[in-house]
Amino acid sequence: MSDLKAWLKQRQEEVDSALNAYLPRKNASPKTIHEAMRYSLFAGGKRLRPIICLAAAEACGGEYDDAIAPACAVELMHTYSLVHDDLPCMDDDDLRRGRPTSHVVYGEGIAVLTGDALLTEAFLILADTPSNKRYSTKDYLEEFAFAGGSRKLIGGQILDLEGENKPLKKAQLVKIHEAKTAALLTSSLRLGGMAGNATPKKLQALTDFGMNTGLAFQVIDDILDVTQSTEKLGKTAGKDENVNKATYPSIVGLDASRKEAQRLTRKAMKALDAFPGKKADRLREIAEYLLNRDY
């Protein structure tokens, strides 16, 4: 595990460096938007999505250079979704990754435009993904735009907003988690796999791994929101309960939630049997790490 932590840290630095190179300079005109884009993007994120994108490419025999563009693109899409979700008209959150959110620093109008700009820039960066024997820019674009669109990522946020102050059944909550969290995690893996010239069988394995890890990830997030402090999380703790939002623990209890996260992670691991030898070991380690994280 200490080896994993060092590896994650190194990958995080590589991703940060690539993001820095892809983004317009801080003083490019208009300065406000480029400064605000960087403020939210370089706020100490764990770079989970880019790292699993790179790991998926390597599991398929691809290299860092094949997948660094989609890795950066998914991080921009993730960051845009946080900037917009934190707005007063949505989840109304002042704190993210331990710092004041975009609209607190720059005002709501600029925060909306910053999210828009991060989303648009994500697509510009995606265009830099090299084509290979099986996949081209058209495939990457369709994959990415669908995962980020009204039926997945954005649809999940809609269901989430509409679910506040309502008693939800477990199946409804799972649907929200799938769209809001698992879809982009899965797409990060799929884009990495595609950039790594994955066979259809391996791409399916990455998809199954992603859906299950993604659902486990959100169950753990719900647990941590109840059990951890704001300081530890770097975002407002107890938030779900405050806005009367249904969560996994609120529906099935803490113990059953932990068991569900374990079950989903086992299922995710099983999917990785499609990869020979040690090829997918980093993905296995990451799934284990995400299950046991405390922030």
Place this chain on the structure above:
Amino acid sequence: MSDLKAWLKQRQEEVDSALNAYLPRKNASPKTIHEAMRYSLFAGGKRLRPIICLAAAEACGGEYDDAIAPACAVELMHTYSLVHDDLPCMDDDDLRRGRPTSHVVYGEGIAVLTGDALLTEAFLILADTPSNKRYSTKDYLEEFAFAGGSRKLIGGQILDLEGENKPLKKAQLVKIHEAKTAALLTSSLRLGGMAGNATPKKLQALTDFGMNTGLAFQVIDDILDVTQSTEKLGKTAGKDENVNKATYPSIVGLDASRKEAQRLTRKAMKALDAFPGKKADRLREIAEYLLNRDY
């Protein structure tokens, strides 16, 4: 001109029909977002950007099928930018195309997500543009994402917000108009040209035509904001003055503004000399029509 009006109407109907086919069904889950996307997209827009995209493709020898996907994509990007610009935290406008704006009908949170969804869907539709000898999905994607990004469309809105209540020089206003209006109009023409397999020379001609027509378009918009009624415009008239926003007429006066729009249109026409015979006649007619419009 009556021939042009009939042709524009027919094109508008073709575009509406294609948009309807591309968009997720109104009752696709989650219903709220898909209904809201359609509410803003089918609000009786003139479809100017899609129509010039199609006309540019045809001027280059391409066909309707080559350019209908980018034509729809630019309309979605235009509509998303209106939905976000109308938000209370931006231009705070209640009326657009004669109807209540998205946030008035659905609330601010849903309106932000609706804009996000239209933008993301625009990229999904763009992926449907056929590649040809000179251009591929990668080219279309780079063109589109750059025009919509922080240095162009979004940058223009930032400059616009920052310019409120400040005395602007003419050069600063032109810079805002270029980014906010001319960039996406130009990109509509360029995408159409690229989809129509344009030679580099013709693509440059479309670019010059677009920049000049785009600037003329915004000067006319500024004039109409002063001289026409809210009823006629379908959006709040006198808006610029109310928020103390610098406009072309406020800087150089109405007469000089009209002359400037004429000069820009003549320059735009000149660029079309690169097209032989009648190939670019529709673009010429549209430029003339835009110059003389009264709403």
